[in-house]
Amino acid sequence: MAILELKNVSKSYGSGSSKIVVLENINLSVEDGEFVAIVGFSGSGKTTLINMINGLEFPDQGEVLLHGKPITGPGPDRGVIFQNYSLLPWLSVYKNIKLSVDQVFPKLKRKEKDEHIKSYIDMVNLTPAIDKMPSELSGGMRQRVSVARALAMNPDVLLMDEPLSALDALTRGSLQEEIVKIWSQDKKTAIMITNDVDEGILMADRIIPLNPGPKATLGPEFNITFERPRNVTALNKDADYKKLRNEILEYLIEVGATRKQVSNKKYTLPDLKPVMPGRIIFRKKKKKEKVKYF
Amino acid sequence: MKKKSIKTLKFIGLGFLEPLINLISGEEPKKNLSLLAKNILFPILSVFLFLFLWYCGATALYNKEANIRIEKARSEQGKAEAQKMRECIASGDVSCQPNTLPSPAQVYKAYLVLWKDHLAISDKKIAFKEKTAETNTLRAEQGLSPIKYTGRPSFLDQIGTSLKTVAAGFLLALFIAVPLGIIIGLSDVLRKSFNWLIQILKPVSPVVWLLLVFMIVKTVITDPDLDKSFIISFISVGLCSMWATLINTSMGVATVDKDFINVSKVLKLSVGQNIFKIILPASFPLIFTGLRITTSVAWMVLIAIELLAQSPGLGSFVWEEFQNGANDSNAKIIVAMFVIGIIGFMLDRIMFAVQNLMTFNKA
Numbered sequence: 001m002a003i004l005e006l007k008n009v010s011k012s013y014g015s016g017s018s019k020i021v022v023l024e025n026i027n028l029s030v031e032d033g034e035f036v037a038i039v040g041f042s043g044s045g046k047t048t049l050i051n052m053i054n055g056l057e058f059p060d061q062g063e064v065l066l067h068g069k070p071i072t073g074p075g076p077d078r079g080v081i082f083q084n085y086s087l088l089p090w091l092s093v094y095k096n097i098k099l100s101v102d103q104v105f106p107k108l109k110r111k112e113k114d115e116h117i118k119s120y121i122d123m124v125n126l127t128p129a130i131d132k133m134p135s136e137l138s139g140g141m142r143q144r145v146s147v148a149r150a151l152a153m154n155p156d157v158l159l160m161d162e163p164l165s166a167l168d169a170l171t172r173g174s175l176q177e178e179i180v181k182i183w184s185q186d187k188k189t190a191i192m193i194t195n196d197v198d199e200g201i202l203m204a205d206r207i208i209p210l211n212p213g214p215k216a217t218l219g220p221e222f223n224i225t226f227e228r229p230r231n232v233t234a235l236n237k238d239a240d241y242k243k244l245r246n247e248i249l250e251y252l253i254e255v256g257a258t259r260k261q262v263s264n265k266k267y268t269l270p271d272l273k274p275v276m277p278g279r280i281i282f283r284k285k286k287k288k289e290k291v292k293y294f
Numbered sequence: 295m296k297k298k299s300i301k302t303l304k305f306i307g308l309g310f311l312e313p314l315i316n317l318i319s320g321e322e323p324k325k326n327l328s329l330l331a332k333n334i335l336f337p338i339l340s341v342f343l344f345l346f347l348w349y350c351g352a353t354a355l356y357n358k359e360a361n362i363r364i365e366k367a368r369s370e371q372g373k374a375e376a377q378k379m380r381e382c383i384a385s386g387d388v389s390c391q392p393n394t395l396p397s398p399a400q401v402y403k404a405y406l407v408l409w410k411d412h413l414a415i416s417d418k419k420i421a422f423k424e425k426t427a428e429t430n431t432l433r434a435e436q437g438l439s440p441i442k443y444t445g446r447p448s449f450l451d452q453i454g455t456s457l458k459t460v461a462a463g464f465l466l467a468l469f470i471a472v473p474l475g476i477i478i479g480l481s482d483v484l485r486k487s488f489n490w491l492i493q494i495l496k497p498v499s500p501v502v503w504l505l506l507v508f509m510i511v512k513t514v515i516t517d518p519d520l521d522k523s524f525i526i527s528f529i530s531v532g533l534c535s536m537w538a539t540l541i542n543t544s545m546g547v548a549t550v551d552k553d554f555i556n557v558s559k560v561l562k563l564s565v566g567q568n569i570f571k572i573i574l575p576a577s578f579p580l581i582f583t584g585l586r587i588t589t590s591v592a593w594m595v596l597i598a599i600e601l602l603a604q605s606p607g608l609g610s611f612v613w614e615e616f617q618n619g620a621n622d623s624n625a626k627i628i629v630a631m632f633v634i635g636i637i638g639f640m641l642d643r644i645m646f647a648v649q650n651l652m653t654f655n656k657a
Contacts, residue, residue: 056559074560086553090575090654099571103561133654153561 002029003189004053004157008062011048022048024215026062028208030157035183035190037200038218039248040210041256046193047083049210050161053191054080066157076104079150083162085142087134087149093121094130097149104153120152123182140171147179151186158183160192164199173232176202184228197248201241202230207248211255219255222248306647310334345398352397359392388621396625401632404625412448419443439519447606453633456600456607459524460592460641463531467588471536472581475543476569479577485544496537500595504530504602523605530599535592542584546577575654582649589645593638608634 009026012019022045030036040046051057052064055074064071066078074080087096097117105113121130124144134142143163150158163179164172180203183190194200200207201224209219222244226235235241296319303311313329316322360383368376382390396404422443430440447455478484507530515522550573558572574581600609612630615623 054560056556073562075562076560078560080556080560082553082556084553086557088554088557088572088575090578100561103563103567135654 003032003067004028004030004191005065005068006053006062007065009052009059009064010061011045011052011057011059021215023059023217025217028218030189030191032189033187034206035180035192035204037192037194037204037207038210039194039197039200039207039252040216041212041252042195044210044212045216046195046210047161050080050159050191050193053157054078054159076100076153077155078157078159079153079155081143081146081150081158081160081163083165085134085139085146085166087142087145089134092131092133093126093137093145096134096145097121097152100149100153117152120148123151124148124178138171139167140175143167143175144178147175147182151182151188156189158188158190160190162193162195165195172199179203180229197245197252200224201226201245201248202232202235209248209252209255219251305650306643349397352395352400355394356392356397359394363390363392391621393619393621393624396622396628400622400625401628404622405629407622408449408626408629412450415446415448415451418445449611449630452607452611453637455524455605456596456609457637459528459531459600459605459607460589460596462524462528463535463592463596464585464589466529466532467536467539467592468585470532471539471584471588472543475540475581475584476547476574478540479544479547480569480573482548485548492537492540496541498534500530500534500598501602503533504599507533508603523603527596527599527603527605527607530603531592531596534595534599535588538587538591539581539584542580542587543577546580546584547573549580550576579649579653582645582653586642586645586649589641590638593634593641597634 006026006028009023010021011023012021014020026049028036038046038049048057052059053066053071055071055078088099091099094117097120098113101108101113101117105116108116118127118130121127124147126141126144126148129137129141134145137145143166147163160179164175167175176199192200192203197207205224207222207224209222211217211219224244226238226241296315300309300312300315303309303315310333313326313333317326317330363383364376364379367379379390383392422445426441433440478488504526507526511522511526511529515525554572554576558568563571596607597609597612599605600607601613602609604610608630612627615626615630
């Protein structure tokens with residue numbers, strides 16, 4: 001049964017002549033326990049799409065259904081991992097996570113809460129940094145806190161908005177593995193937005209390209225059937241992997257190329273001749289000449 | 295130990311003493327010595343330069359004033375009187391001293407006089423307390439208010455009064471400006487509709503605020519036992535200085551990072567939790583900058599306000615000395631000037647330390 005469904009969703013910003021349709025006719029259905037990656041160019045409306053699922057924005061047309069009911073706003077049943085971590089810089093790692101746990105499990109006893117928080121911090125290997133402030137952590141550690149915070153709310157759906165794009169390649173690799181490991185433990189439904197095809201193939205069950213905006217639509221889906229746990233080095237040698245990767249990349253490059261050819265209008269430039277500084281002569285003008293600009 | 299003391303020094307804004315501590319612990323003597331010279335020696339030299347320039351200026355003014363007096367005596371009363379005046383000035387007699395900018399030595403002397411005066415007055419106060427102790431216990435039994443010392447306040451008492459006034463004014467500003475700033479900052483409509491009022495009231499002079507407060511307090515408070523001059527001055531100080539905090543708070547609240555707001559939305563925090571757990575801590579840096587400006591403005595306008603409100607603080611000390619016209623009055627005014635400056639500096643450092651304590655490091 002589909003846990004999350006998007007039906008004919010359209011979204012636009014602005015009004016009148018400045019109206020820009022960002023997303024048009026988006027149809028998506030995500031099964032329970034599935035890991036879906038949405039790949040697309042930057043500026044194609046990926047963040048708008050995920051914001052409509054987490055309830056920070058609403059579609060103009062169509063509907064977003066969670067468990068068959070339309071989404072009316074943000075809620076702790078959807079854990080969000082933001083692109084720029086969004087940790088509260090005045091709270092320690094422990095307290096950042098405690099804020100969300102307090103909110104989602106208000107009736108839990110103090111000791112149980114403490115154990116709950118500590119278990120998630122342990123899950124992302126941050127126990128030594130439990131009392132540190134976000135400013136004392138590296139980018140990768142901050143994103144891990146963000147992951148722990150989202151998971152500690154025990155959400156039905158985990159939403160990730162380019163979770164690793166701000167990290168360096170090495171940290172990225174290790175966090176990819178960690179996120180997949182955590183996901184496979186809990187078997188949560190996960191939707192990840194990314195601009196990296198390799199990342200999508202490594203982590204997801206299904207990759208759906210988002211055609212570039214304006215009026216972005218979802219492209220054909222690619223199923224990824226490699227066995228888990230997946231190993232980067234092994235995958236890199238796999239012929240099927242190469243084929244799939246090339247297929248997705250070709251598709252993306254093709255749709256990207258059509259975007260560039262949107263405008264065929266030619267602009268004619270005015271025929272101007274520059275006045276060189278050395279040519280200005282201070283003398284009485286004999287005749288008044290009309291200066292032709294065009 | 296060493297690291298800790300450096301951290302403490304930096305925290306209270308005395309980070310320039312760091313090389314001294316490094317030097318004491320014998321670390322990189324050459325580098326730290328040159329750092330020490332740069333950080334401490336040259337500033338001290340600049341103090342001496344300042345004193346020297348002051349001394350030269352004061353001497354020049356003194357000579358000019360003396361010449362004017364002698365010249366005046368000559369033109370009005372004749373040569374003999376002029377000679378007498380010259381001798382009188384040279385002898386250092388109090389009756390004919392030129393009244394002008396005092397030299398550093400005179401100011402130091404005036405400082406000693408003020409200190410002695412303080413000791414004498416505090417002795418008097420103790421004596422008075424002993425004398426009235428019996429009567430006061432009797433009066434307390436009868437339900438009467440005790441007899442209080444009503445003599446002249448010493449210079450230190452006046453500093454105390456001033457600090458009390460500033461503290462009360464600051465608290466008033468804090469309790470008005472911060473909540474108001476939060477409310478205005480949260481609502482775009484309110485901010486736009488009250489902006490004109492804030493912009494108009496912000497540049498109003500402390501004197502006008504004092505008169506306004508005086509008009510109101512005079513009618514509202516009729517109890518003769520209350521210290522009206524204190525009430526008037528602290529309310530005026532608060533009203534003058536609160537604008538920086540008000541504007542900064544509303545700015546801070548209005549410009550909270552959108553990411554933090556998104557976190558609050560995703561967690562579905564209630565309005566109260568949203569304000570106290572997200573918006574307030576996020577805008578603390580700006581609020582505290584505002585409070586720092588408020589303290590310095592409060593201390594600055596205090597002198598003018600006390601002067602007019604007849605509150606027995608530093609402001610009225612300066613004014614009374616000016617009216618007094620004794621031969622060391624000018625020197626006492628300069629002492630007060632330095633005291634005001636140093637206390638203002640210390641207040642700013644305290645606020646700086648509190649700001650560091652309360653705000654987060656930007657990630």
